Amino acid sequence: MEYRRLWIVLGLVVGISFLVLGIVGYKGITSAPPIPRQVVTTEGRVLFDETTIRDGQNVWQSIGGQEIGSIFGHGAYVAPDWTADYLHREVTFILNAQGFSTAGADRQAALRARLQTDMRRNTWNASSGVLTISPERARAFDALASYYAGVFRDGRKEYAIPARSLEDPAKLRQMTAFFFWTAWVATTERPGTNVTYTQNWPHEELVGNRPTSAAILWSIASVIMLIAGVGAMIWYFGARKAIEHVTFPETDPLLRWTATPSQRATMKYFLVVAALFLVQIAAGAITAHYGVEGNGLFGFPLDRYLPYSIVRTWHLQIGIFWIATAWLATGLYIAPAIGGREPKGQRLGVNILFVALILVVGGSLTGEWLGIKQKLGTLWFWFGAQGYEYVDLGRFWQILLFGGLVFWLALMTRAIWPALKARTADRSLLTLFLTSSIAIPLFYSAGLMYGQRAHIVTAEYWRWWVVHLWVEGFFEVFATAVIAFLFTRLGVLTMRTATNATLFSTIIFLGGGIVGTFHHLYFTGMPNSVLALGAVFSALEIVPLCLVGFEAWDHIRLARGTGAAPWLTTYKWPIYFFVAVAFWNLVGAGLFGFLINPPIALYYMQGMNLTPVHGHTALFGVYGMLAIGLMLFSLRAAKPGLIWKEGPVKFAFWTINIGLTLMSVVSMLPIGIAQTVAAIDHGVWYARSAEFLQAPWIQNVRWTRMVGDSLFTVGAIALAWFVFGIFTGRSFDRGVKVEENSVAPRSVTPPQLATANKVY
Numbered sequence: 001m002e003y004r005r006l007w008i009v010l011g012l013v014v015g016i017s018f019l020v021l022g023i024v025g026y027k028g029i030t031s032a033p034p035i036p037r038q039v040v041t042t043e044g045r046v047l048f049d050e051t052t053i054r055d056g057q058n059v060w061q062s063i064g065g066q067e068i069g070s071i072f073g074h075g076a077y078v079a080p081d082w083t084a085d086y087l088h089r090e091v092t093f094i095l096n097a098q099g100f101s102t103a104g105a106d107r108q109a110a111l112r113a114r115l116q117t118d119m120r121r122n123t124w125n126a127s128s129g130v131l132t133i134s135p136e137r138a139r140a141f142d143a144l145a146s147y148y149a150g151v152f153r154d155g156r157k158e159y160a161i162p163a164r165s166l167e168d169p170a171k172l173r174q175m176t177a178f179f180f181w182t183a184w185v186a187t188t189e190r191p192g193t194n195v196t197y198t199q200n201w202p203h204e205e206l207v208g209n210r211p212t213s214a215a216i217l218w219s220i221a222s223v224i225m226l227i228a229g230v231g232a233m234i235w236y237f238g239a240r241k242a243i244e245h246v247t248f249p250e251t252d253p254l255l256r257w258t259a260t261p262s263q264r265a266t267m268k269y270f271l272v273v274a275a276l277f278l279v280q281i282a283a284g285a286i287t288a289h290y291g292v293e294g295n296g297l298f299g300f301p302l303d304r305y306l307p308y309s310i311v312r313t314w315h316l317q318i319g320i321f322w323i324a325t326a327w328l329a330t331g332l333y334i335a336p337a338i339g340g341r342e343p344k345g346q347r348l349g350v351n352i353l354f355v356a357l358i359l360v361v362g363g364s365l366t367g368e369w370l371g372i373k374q375k376l377g378t379l380w381f382w383f384g385a386q387g388y389e390y391v392d393l394g395r396f397w398q399i400l401l402f403g404g405l406v407f408w409l410a411l412m413t414r415a416i417w418p419a420l421k422a423r424t425a426d427r428s429l430l431t432l433f434l435t436s437s438i439a440i441p442l443f444y445s446a447g448l449m450y451g452q453r454a455h456i457v458t459a460e461y462w463r464w465w466v467v468h469l470w471v472e473g474f475f476e477v478f479a480t481a482v483i484a485f486l487f488t489r490l491g492v493l494t495m496r497t498a499t500n501a502t503l504f505s506t507i508i509f510l511g512g513g514i515v516g517t518f519h520h521l522y523f524t525g526m527p528n529s530v531l532a533l534g535a536v537f538s539a540l541e542i543v544p545l546c547l548v549g550f551e552a553w554d555h556i557r558l559a560r561g562t563g564a565a566p567w568l569t570t571y572k573w574p575i576y577f578f579v580a581v582a583f584w585n586l587v588g589a590g591l592f593g594f595l596i597n598p599p600i601a602l603y604y605m606q607g608m609n610l611t612p613v614h615g616h617t618a619l620f621g622v623y624g625m626l627a628i629g630l631m632l633f634s635l636r637a638a639k640p641g642l643i644w645k646e647g648p649v650k651f652a653f654w655t656i657n658i659g660l661t662l663m664s665v666v667s668m669l670p671i672g673i674a675q676t677v678a679a680i681d682h683g684v685w686y687a688r689s690a691e692f693l694q695a696p697w698i699q700n701v702r703w704t705r706m707v708g709d710s711l712f713t714v715g716a717i718a719l720a721w722f723v724f725g726i727f728t729g730r731s732f733d734r735g736v737k738v739e740e741n742s743v744a745p746r747s748v749t750p751p752q753l754a755t756a757n758k759v760y
């Protein structure tokens with residue numbers, strides 16, 4: 001087998017990586033910070049029990065969870081990180097109760113030393129399950145229970161928390177108990193070590209929470225691995241043989257392509273993609289504005305109807321929906337072309353899946369609103385919002401989505417199966433394509449591996465399988481295989497070159513990406529080994545991104561027809577979006593990703609605005625741009641003989657990219673840097689506090705984001721206008737089409753034009 005060596009290496013990389021991910025994950029879950037059976041004072045007072053803490057976690061989830069502030073640094077950025085906030089308020093309460101502010105320097109030093117010893121000593125009894133705390137900590141809990149009850153009952157504009165977000169006194173106390181537990185986890189040393197369960201995160205000098213030596217050393221190691229990896233990659237590319245020469249077809253091979261019934265049925269998915277893209281942008285604009293106004297939209301009390309936690313939930317969920325829909329629809333479109341025939345009933349299957357898509361999207365978004373507004377009672381987990389970023393949708397909708405992905409896989413498999421059986425030259429690439437298709441529903445199922453009352457460490461571990469391995473991992477492998485097939489069908493790549501390149505890039509990407517999942521889990525209660533593995537392997541993820549300029553330049557040459565066939569310019573704008581993918585891979589995933597990846601960097605940056613800088617430029621810049629490119633490629637391939645009116649899509653391309661740059665660099669980046677400085681100088685609590693984030697200069701920088709957001713929005717509207725115009729014929733040059741045997745346009749009569757431009 002020609003590609004046997006690459007397949008063996010890929011198998012070893014995937015097998016060993018998942019073995020490491022599984023072993024360390026099992027160790028992390030089984031050694032997770034304990035939830036005490038009871039919390040009692042040294043005087044014998046029972047403060048609360050395990051059920052109260054678990055109920056409190058569920059209360060926090062039901063009102064939005066990670067979409068309303070954050071825990072362990074994971075979540076939204078407007079309200080505080082509740083772990084850091086509770087911890088700082090607790091220790092300042094205790095010190096103030098002891099007269100710290102009026103004491104002399106020696107007395108203050110003694111009080112701080114006593115406090116640090118009391119807070120860091122692990123007083124949990126493993127045999128009885130009882131956690132014993134001082135009376136001072138109990139009194140601090142009582143005071144903070146009253147404080148947090150006021151925040152969520154009366155509302156807090158600076159946190160974008162509306163009044164009556166939560167009114168039940170029992171639930172408010174339960175949630176405060178959960179906040180107490182997360183602060184205890186972040187302060188108490190893991191048995192047998194001098195480091196807390198969260199690797200001394202958050203930074204809080206009052207209790208001695210400072211970066212560990214492991215965080216510093218493994219950060220240095222990650223930089224060394226990055227340099228070594230880049231050097232090795234350059235060596236490899238410099239020594240490899242020249243790419244096999246391609247003789248480009250004189251005319252577009254797709255001009256002889258007649259769309260099948262299922263391919264035509266797939267086209268309506270792209271209408272949904274364009275519509276959801278616009279809705280997501282609207283939700284994002286409102287989310288960003290809440291950071292300035294807090295309780296409304298230019299004076300209108302929007303938080304009464306759409307509070308921040310709901311709008312942010314929608315913003316993230318809709319983003320995943322439209323990106324995934326574009327990728328899956330492209331797969332459905334290309335599958336019959338790969339297989340060489342249309343399977344019986346394929347069009348019906350595509351239509352059934354479309355209905356299921358509408359049901360899941362509409363049902364989950366409605367359920368999230370009802371759940372966060374506390375209108376679903378005990379059913380919030382199943383039909384509302386689970387409270388975890390990116391997997392917010394209720395478990396019922398999550399199961400339906402998983403079922404839809406399995407059904408999509410069945411449609412894909414039956415369509416490409418004839419080509420797999422034929423054992424042709426493209427069989428190896430087909431096998432990778434099918435394998436990545438299988439991985440899409442398989443790794444989404446990781447989101448079903450935890451339950452409503454699961455330990456937060458367990459939920460975080462499996463949640464990042466979905467976010468990192470599903471979204472950033474195997475979806476990217478799938479997209480790479482799809483693009484390879486598109487380019488081979490156009491005749492601009494040989495099958496040999498496409499297969500070698502796709503297998504090699506998959507090995508490199510997954511070699512760092514699978515174990516690199518751990519860089520999300522540094523400070524969530526996982527063991528010390530997560531620091532080492534996450535730091536080193538996440539650095540290796542950056543290595544191939546340093547050379548994406550080669551790929552980008554090849555795409556630019558194709559788009560311009562340089563050294564290629566002139567007809568390739570008709571695919572200019574889909575290819576230009578692939579160029580944007582390469583650019584944002586380097587900048588968003590590479591530069592901004594590595595900015596926050598080393599442990600010592602993330603120690604101060606976790607939960608700050610540098611995280612959404614990476615999130616926007618990587619999630620949309622890479623995966624969103626790729627989704628748009630695949631959508632435009634499919635729309636272009638469906639009617640290859642017609643000439644596009646390029647004005648709207650050209651305008652969309654430049655305004656979307658410039659807008660994304662401005663919103664990230666002009667607003668979020670400087671705020672994130674300022675927050676990092678504040679976290680270093682004062683602590684995480686201060687960098688996330690209303691006192692800091694509501695400072696006038698911070699608000700002014702937030703307002704500057706409107707320029708980038710506005711450009712991005714008008715670009716998205718232009719793109720949607722163009723996509724909708726494809727279905728009405730408005731986006732085609734009337735009276736012009738490309739002949740099958742010529743690269744030049746020719747005039748056609750009105751009847752011919754009407755037939756060519758008919759709605760899909």
